Amino acid sequence: MEVRKTKLFPFHDVFVFQRGQRLIEEDQVAGDVPYVSSTKENNGISGFVTPPDFMVRHRNNLTLANSGSVGYCFYHDYEFVASDHVTVIGIKDASIQLSKALSLYLKPVIESFRYKYNFGREISDSRLSKEYVLLPFDTSGDPDWSYMTSYIEALTRRIEWHSIPLHHADKPISLVKWQSFPMDYLFAFFKGKRLTKENLRPGQTNFIGAISANNGIREKIDEPPLYPGKCITVNYNGSVGKSFYQADPFWASDDVNVLYLKDREMNVYLALFLTTIIEQNRVHFDFGRKWNTEKMKATQLLLPTTVEGQPDWDYMEMFMRSLPLAEKIISDL
16 A cells, blocks of 8 residues: 555544543442453453443443553443543544544554553553654645555455364354353362471472462472362462462462362363463452452352353363364473
8 A cells, every 4th residue: 555654643632532430349240341441451351340320331432551551552342331540532533433444553553652651650641642643644634544444454355364173172162151150169279388488498399489480380399299289279469360280299388379170170171271261350459459368269250151050161171172282282381
């Protein structure tokens, strides 16, 4: 396509924007309306709620995280509500409607000033109003919305999509019935145990700490294992919410919860499915708001179910086995 000239436009000349509204976790009622918060995952959606009457319902807007994952921008062509850590953005010219193509052009443009902000320097309304965006312009000097849309549509036509068959799962995961279960219903909970530095002598037992790397293994110590393997460890301190499958016997620190399935033995395939679901809840917790045992037990996990309404462990395992390069992934653990 023809390369257009660009120029800097004041953000407030191009967009209208407003903050979302505070809805603390204790007041959130489960529902079907996406609740957009300051996470960079899942298109900014941290959960689904039944919004109270005071919350504004938005549709066909961009959102920008002001804090948390500062500066991440997402497009929503569906009805949603936004937290007060999010700015909802629309185009100021009422004759221009946002579309997926136009939003895909604007997302990296808006995110280009993300480097200037962080957890300690949030994107306030006053700071946002002083920002500039670099956009192509038409003969009148206004943003060339038509060109931006056509540019993305032309790129999209060049993308080829190829589906990868699932060799073991009997149906796509999108067709499976899902249901929420409290973690206390699924797992038997145990706690790790504190060791002083004097007791952390080098040895052969995996010591699981509240870290986000190396499968949670902080070091190997000269202590007998505290727990057998075939379970999941979840950090409630440090790197809160990070979870790992432990195949071998280990010792866990007191910053870690140890979870065993109640009605079947854990294996690596089930663990990889479950840890992915568990970590979706990390956005609700951080170093200053621990995911303690009581909160963790009450946390709901959305899982595939059988016709009897129970977790479909067989399907979860088969789905993970069916993923491309699954055997390679498992062999690296």
